[in-house]
Amino acid sequence: MSEEKVLEQASLEANSPFELRVNLGAGVSENAVKAALATGDMGFLHSFTTGSAVDGPGVRLVAWTAGCQFRCLYCHNPDTWNMVNGIPVTLVRAKEELAKYSHGLKVMSGGFTLSGGEPLMQDRFAVRLFSAAKAMGIHTALDTNGFLGERLTDEELEKVDLVLLDIKSWDPERHRQLTGKDVRPTLDFARRLAARNRSIWLRFVLVPGFSDDANDIAQIAKFAGGLGNVERVDVLPFHQMGLFKWKELKLEYTLENVEPPTHELVERVVAQFSAEGLTAY
Numbered sequence: 245m246s247e248e249k250v251l252e253q254a255s256l257e258a259n260s261p262f263e264l265r266v267n268l269g270a271g272v273s274e275n276a277v278k279a280a281l282a283t284g285d286m287g288f289l290h291s292f293t294t295g296s297a298v299d300g301p302g303v304r305l306v307a308w309t310a311g312c313q314f315r316c317l318y319c320h321n322p323d324t325w326n327m328v329n330g331i332p333v334t335l336v337r338a339k340e341e342l343a344k345y346s347h348g349l350k351v352m353s354g355g356f357t358l359s360g361g362e363p364l365m366q367d368r369f370a371v372r373l374f375s376a377a378k379a380m381g382i383h384t385a386l387d388t389n390g391f392l393g394e395r396l397t398d399e400e401l402e403k404v405d406l407v408l409l410d411i412k413s414w415d416p417e418r419h420r421q422l423t424g425k426d427v428r429p430t431l432d433f434a435r436r437l438a439a440r441n442r443s444i445w446l447r448f449v450l451v452p453g454f455s456d457d458a459n460d461i462a463q464i465a466k467f468a469g470g471l472g473n474v475e476r477v478d479v480l481p482f483h484q485m486g487l488f489k490w491k492e493l494k495l496e497y498t499l500e501n502v503e504p505p506t507h508e509l510v511e512r513v514v515a516q517f518s519a520e521g522l523t524a525y
């Protein structure tokens with residue numbers, strides 16, 4: 245299927261990333277996918293959303309990428325795991341979308357955020373889009389699990405004003421159980437961002453019984469507090485809004501009986517980060 249045909253079927257804009265999207269890039273050949281990944285001429289996006297006030301400072305235009313190498317037990321967007329679920333979007337088209345909103349984003353002291361999925365699965369596309377945004381004078385933010393941070397050169401990091409970095413757990417074994425991958429690359433990326441003086445907003449998803457261990461959180465807080473570049477910490481309470489996607493995709497979901505954290509638990513975790521001198525919410 246041609247890209248135009250695919251785009252006829254799906255709008256680039258979504259009301260939210262909670263819209264289920266599957267197989268939108270299935271018509272793109274393997275070679276075309278490989279070429280896109282190597283050059284960044286084309287990316288695979290779940291959607292663009294506008295008006296976000298939580299994905300960086302000010303009002304944001306957010307491009308949600310498809311493709312993630314983690315398999316978080318609590319992921320609320322499992323349709324973004326596979327790149328072919330995304331809409332193939334040329335770099336030219338994505339830049340047009342940016343240009344459309346550039347004035348408004350600047351007026352509202354906002355910017356452009358690349359989220360996912362995991363944006364660095366498409367690192368060349370990400371870098372070229374960030375470069376385009378910077379050329380338009382737009383603030384840029386990368387929302388990432390950090391695992392592929394080494395794909396960006398130091399020079400490329402300069403195009404990213406802010407990194408929204410997820411640290412899921414400190415304990416390597418627990419991290420592996422939660423995500424399927426090692427935690428070390430994420431921590432290495434955080435250290436590198438600190439060394440290069442790039443701002444971080446740390447994000448921590450709080451799941452009762454899975455990521456609420458006080459000692460584990462204390463270690464993350466101590467690490468984050470020692471970095472010197474963490475501007476804020478957002479404790480994100482687990483919720484069940486992604487449950488329907490797991491069901492639709494026929495994926496085994498193990499958190500069906502898990503309740504969102506209590507107010508007291510959220511407060512405890514926020515206090516743990518604050519105790520290390522961090523601004524936490």
Ligand code: SF4
Pocket residue numbers: 312313314315316318319320321322324360361362389
């Ligand atoms: S890193 Fe994000 S997108 Fe990837 S599986 Fe985890 S929660 Fe989902």
